[in-house]
Amino acid sequence: MKTAITELFGIDYPILNAGMGRVAFPNMVAAVSNAGGLGVYGAGSNPPDVTRAAIREIRKLTDKPFGANAPLALPNGMANAKVMLEEGVPVINYSMGKGDWIVKAAHAYGGKVVASVSDVRLAQRAEVHGCDAVIAAGYEAAGHAGDIGSFVLIPRLAELLNIPIIAAGGVANGAGLVGALALGAAGVSMGTRFWVTQEGPMHANFKNKALELDVQDTIFSDRFDGIPCRQMKTAAAERMVNAKMLNVWEIFLNSFTIAKELKTPWFKLVKHTLSLGPRQIESMMRMSKMLQMHGLTMSTGDLDKGMTASGQSVGLVHDLPSIAELMKTLIAEAEAVQRRLAAQIPLNEAPRFQDKVASAPRT
Ligand SMILES: Cc1cc2nc3c(=O)[nH]c(=O)nc-3n(C[C@H](O)[C@H](O)[C@H](O)COP(=O)(O)O)c2cc1C
Incomplete structure (x- = not known):
């Protein structure tokens, strides 16, 4: 599963967890990175010393590449981005603001920078500012999102941008991953799917x-x-x-x-x-x-x-696996979908990964 972002970040699979503030803690980040994806820490509006300690903890839990998200418009947002730069975080993901200064400083130590965007204007601005990739969140996404659905946003950005696109919003299984790749993305970032796991900190x-x-x-x-x-x-x-x-x-x-x-x-x-x-x-x-x-x-x-x-995508989440199990399932599902497409097997005749899903309880 080599794509532009597995190459860019030095990871095995084009899968990121969203840098969810107060949710994507070091254990989640390390679990995703150790399973071959890119774990992304969510600094939210943490005090900067909490962010610094978290980055150091992640480094104790994994020697794989990882990222960290700073929502610049939130209180402590800019200060957290500065801490990420000081700590030499391999991939800095900023949202809610303008991050050209982050790009300049991160590139000086070989770091990569990814902007979170929800429309064409913001995505093009990120490219002009030198970002290495964008995370494009469609209307389906959790948290702050725009009003353009992923099915339209991703292919339009693929027409316009030269940097890789990571699709966010609406993805929670292997079919979503393959679908995003088909639309022109080089990988996916999932929030909801990753907090509904053993490592997710929610009650x-x-x-x-x-x-x-x-x-x-x-x-x-x-x-x-x-x-x-x-x-x-x-x-x-x-x-x-x-x-x-x-x-x-x-x-x-x-x-x-x-x-x-x-x-x-x-x-x-x-x-x-x-x-x-x-x-x-x-x-x-x-x-x-x-x-x-x-x-x-x-x-x-x-x-x-x-x-x-x-x-x-919460409606596509039906189990509570560990992140290691989830990553294996996502890859197996994606490979099964790719095989089905390559062999042109109609969905109703293919072994369906949705089988377990069909029996999931619904309210
Ligand atoms: C609990 C939670 C917290 C989030 N916090 C942040 C955040 O701090 N910064 C950010 O850029 N995006 C945040 N997001 C949005 C995600 O980055 C992403 O766009 C979204 O989760 C994608 O949709 P999905 O949940 O269907 O995968 C959050 C999402 C969730 C579910």
Whole structure:
């Protein structure tokens, strides 16, 4: 399974886990890299010292190439990208911002840089800025995504770009991997599929819930944090989208916890938020609520109050394997699909990897 990105990153399989903040921890990263893919750490809005410690831990757990994601627009985003550069992370993946300065500094030590994009303009800008590849997230994707489906976005970018494209959104099995390659991608990045694994840090209640959900059980809205974003359809997510007003008192109290978690003085956090303007203030307030609810998906597993990002691909996830098992299955499925296509065997006559899927329970 050699593609432009297996060559670029020095990996065996063109499979990445998404650099999910507060989810893709060092054990997940190492498990993916040790299985021949590219594990990607999610720095989210971590304090920079937490990110540095995580990168050092990953290096203890694997000697394979790995990556790290920094969402530049989040608090601590730029500082985390600087830590990644200082630590010489082999592949830096940035999202939500402009990363030409990251490209320059990473290339100086032989690192690679991948921008996460959701439309043509952002993808072309990433190429102009010297990125080595893009991760293109289609409408199906968990978290922040654009409104163009992967089936259209990937082939259009393949027409326009000279750098490799990694498809994200809607991929959760070997058929998705082969499909993405057929559309012109050089690999895939999966978020939802990787958190519904033994290594995923979510509480068992949420992993089991994910196994019950179908492709329609997510919500895509800008009412989570002001930017269009896809979340698992839980009671809390529905309440947040439908709420006419934010509970300002609750958010005020939550801001103390957030300041502590970000290791930022409370008044500095508030001053920074207030300086952003009315739209951004509301966005930050919503984000603080989202972080609080995301925390519950890991701690208490409260299915009523908790909420997490999840892609439409959640409907394709039917088991809870270890990452090593998952990687083997993905490759076996992809090879079976390739054989079927090469032999032109109709799907109804081929041994179906979907057999186990067909019997999966549905709500
Ligand atoms: C729980 C979760 C957290 C995420 N956090 C981030 C993040 O911190 N930075 C980022 O660029 N993308 C993040 N994403 C989005 C992924 O990068 C990716 O676009 C998405 O997971 C692809 O869709 P899929 O989940 O269907 O595979 C997150 C996704 C999930 C599921």
